[in-house]
Amino acid sequence: MKKLLLAFFLLIPAITLNAQQTAESYLKSAIDKQSSGDNEGAIADCTKALTFGQNIADITNVRAVSLFNLGQYEQAIEDFNRTIRAYPTNALAYNYRGTCRYILGKTDKMDKQQRQVLESIKDFSAAIRISPKYASAYANRGNAKVCVHLYNEAINDFSEAIAIDPANATYYNNRAFARTVVGKNIDAINDCNTALRLDPKLAAGAYRNRGNAEIKLGKYEAAIEDCSKAIGLDLQNPKAYNYRGYAYYMAGKFDLAIKDDDTSTDYKEDDSTPYWQYRDEAEVKLNKQGGVIPVATKVVAAVPANKSAGSSSLSNSQPTSPAITPPAITLPVKPVPVTETAAINVPANTAPIKQATAVLPQQPPTVSQSTIAPPENNASNTFVNFQWIKPVDDISSLPNGVLKPFDSNEIQIKIKVNSNVPLDPKEFHLFMNNADVSNGNKMTTASIEDLKRKANTYQYNYITTVKVGLDTSVIRLAYKNYAPSDDLTVVYRPQDISLHILAIGTEGQSLKYPEKDATDFASIFSDQKGAGKLFHDVSAKVLIGDDAKAINMANEIGMWAGKQYNERDVLMLFISSHGLIENGHLVITGSDYKATNSRQTTIDFKSQVVDQLEALNCKKFIFIDACNSGAGLGDGGKAALQDVTGEINKMATSGNGITIISSSSSTEKSWEDESWGNGAFTRAIKDGLQDMKADKDGNGFVTMNELFEYVKIRVADLISQAGKKDENGNPVTQTPKMVNPRGDVSIYIK
Structure with a gap:
């Protein structure tokens, strides 16, 4: 460093005083x-x-x-605290302390890491308030926001840093990384190009990152060339080997792909989307061609314990994108006098921490702004033009130029493309709000019809279905560097959806936190109503203490069942209690539970909960945090989950089945702990929603499937970290289960 x-x-x-003179010396x-x-x-x-x-x-x-x-960040924080207390307008001290917290957050366990990084954001923000032209503080805040998945906000911060210090190559690299996460690969290539021009010392990383962007755009030969340049500058650049190996695989050069995979070992098998999954497929395809698998020659790093030299432990049929390493933090600039009026003087050569980064690429606000070299046939006499056919054939005929769908956020698109040269279907890119969505989850795979050639004109129909978000979306189609189509502006505002919550917590039988679980769950959704949110209105009722007696629970659920709801409304029932299996059925204990009078002090989960809600003409979600709660899923949660089908409009138009997510399987206990302040299940839900940790794709929405996948992993981590054991001293497990007959829907927005 x-x-x-x-x-x-x-x-x-x-x-x-002599003492003062001595202190000064x-x-x-x-x-x-x-x-x-x-x-x-x-x-x-x-x-x-x-x-x-x-x-x-x-x-x-x-x-x-x-x-x-010296890397003693915790002790440094203590000293910076004293400085800030004495000089609360010293921006540099805030920037330093924020950097310490960021670095500590990068190495801490999940829950502590999140807190450290969030605290670092506060420090960087304080530095910016004091000194609005502090480029380093903007860049550092951008890096921290990347760590908590606030990618668009991070892009804004990197852009502010660049506006103040446009000669700092690190800022462009870091912005390129964030842009890639949100799908802007061409724009990220532009940033990599700028970084290369400004600082050749960053060339190895910039070439590697530009190569990765080219992979995402299907430009495999270009990616191979750039990754080879990165390797030439830095032989111990495992990610460059990894990226190039994937590009070789996609280009059909399977022997070279395997060789690069054998060379690069610096990646983890628990990465969510690693490129190393191409290895098995490359071997299979090479064998079919009669080729010989190269001998493994590891030259970059030692082989991990869980990956042998010639094979991969995964065999997914379709290779996926690589895991992303957040960009390096930008160290604060050289300190200034510690006075309340000290001005911050930010030099242009602020240095980054020397650590491996994967600064990845993205797409431009408009294709015409791209600095990528034009296609070979982009001569002055070559043309590519576009004509909208669906949803309208004349955009100018729309009121104020805006399309306003109400019943669905899925828009069918058909655009006719004319050119005097043949076009490559892989080079078409659809943009939504300046982000390339061609390979994402916001559109169906495009169908490109190759129409009959007329005279000297080649004609194609580009057909797909896109999913627009709330409020305004601007859609355009582009081909390479030619002028794109006209913009189609879509404003989507669905009909009002109300959320009704009933949260029940019954303590006793050695349980300490059910009442807090219920209260906390209801409060999670308190900010989910109004403009820019999923729900027009949110109402919540909490039953705890005497209000949570079995008869009161049954009556309240019965009252729910007796009300009239709009088919777009959403009901969420949360139960944190003790679950028992009686006569093969799950029953939930009331706050007045007595084993000698179980019939009157419990409610039957199926007959008094599920059956009551089943007939309601609205969307129903049940969260149940109780021992043996998985028994409430009937067949063990084997109901088939349907494909992900949408965001808010799926909340409004999907079927009326009940989605049930339970805290444990039918044979497990559900655990709570003082350090969590909740049951493990409730704590995981809070972390996943309030901190947006469950937002796996970073689009600002948390879906039920995303929440369940996060909760499942988070609960296991909590149980393991707390060292929970059964009566025989053996480690225990707690495995949340879910039945989701409606398909995926969004339930929370940041």
Whole structure:
């Protein structure tokens, strides 16, 4: 890591005491030592200076920077705290402290990591409030937002940093990374090109990242060339081998793909979307061609314990995209005097931490802004033009140029394309709000009809169905670097949807947190109504204490069942209680439960809950946090899950079956712990929704499937970390289950 030197002028009141002079001499010595790279000596002198009790904030500021340079971030935070308390308008101290928190957050366990990174965002924001032209603070905040999946906000911060310091190549690389996550690969290529021009020292990473962008655009030969350049500059660049291997695979060069896979081992098998899944498929296809599998030659890193030298443990039939490593943090600039009026002077050569990054690429606001080389046939006499056919053949005829669908967010698109040269179907790209959605989950696979050639004109029909988001979406079709189609503006505002919540918590029988579970669940959705949210209105009722007696629970659910609901309305029933199996059925205990009077102090989950809600003409979701709650799924949760089918409009138009997500299987207990402040299941739901950790695709919505997949993993982590054991001292498991007969729907928006 590059060590930053502290050199600044201290404003110290004139004090004639010998002790003060001695403290000053130690402080001056500390600054000199720090400037020469002797951070240990600087820390020692600062510690001696502090014994005189004078100028404490100035001394701790110097010591904090040396602690930072030595990687002692927790101790540095303590010293920066003292500096900030004394000088609350010192932007640089906030930026340093935020950087410490960011770095610690990158290495901590999941829950602590999230807190550290969120705290770092607050520090970077404070630095920006104090000094609005602080490029490093914007860049650092952007990096932190990437870690918490706020990619669009991160892009804005990187753009602010670039506007202030347009010569900093690191900012372009980091923005390229964030843009790739949201699908803007061409724009990210532009950023990589700029980074290469500004700072050739970043060439290995920039070529690798540009190669990855080209892979995502289907430009495999170009990707091979760029990744080869990256490898030529840095032989120990495992991700470049990895990316190039995938490009070789997609280009049909299976022997070279396998060889690159054998060379690159610096990736984890628990990565969510690694390129290394192409290995098995490459071997199969090479065998069919009669080729010989190359001998494994590892030259980059040692083979991980869970991956042998010549094979991959995964055999997915379709290779997927690589896991993303967040960009490096930008270190704060050289400190300035510790005074309340100190101005921040941001140099252009702010240095990044030296760590491996995967700065990935993306697509441009408009294709015409792309700096990618034009196609070979893009001569002045070549044309490509577009004519809208569906949903309208004349965009200018729309009122104010806007299409306003109400019943569905799925828009059927058909565009006729004319050219005087043959066109490559792989080069068509559909953009929505300046993001390329051609290979994402917002559109069906495009059908490109090759029509009969007329005279000297080649004609094609581009046909697909896109899913627009709430409010305004702007859609256009582009081919390579030619002028794109006219923009189609779609404004989607579905009919009002109301959310009704009934949250029940019954304590007792050794349970401490059901009442808090119920209260917390209801509060999660309190901000989910109004403009820009999923629901027009949210109403919640919580039953705890005496209100949660079995008869009250049954009556309240019965009242729900007796009301009239719009078919678009949503009911959420949350139950945190003790579950028992009686006569083969799951029963839920009331707050008045007595084993000697079980019939009157419990409710039957199927007959008094599921059957009551089944007939309602609306959308129903049941969350049940109770021991043996999986028994409520009947056949063990084997009901077939349907494909993901939409966002908010699926909430409004899908069928009326009940989605049930339970905290455990039918043979497991559900656990709670003081450190969680909830049951494991409820804690996982809170983390997944309130912190948007369940938003796997980063689109700002959490669907039921996304929530379940996150909760399943998070609950297992919580149980493991807490070291829960059964009565025989054996580690236990808790496995949430789900039956979702309606398909996937969004239930939460940030």
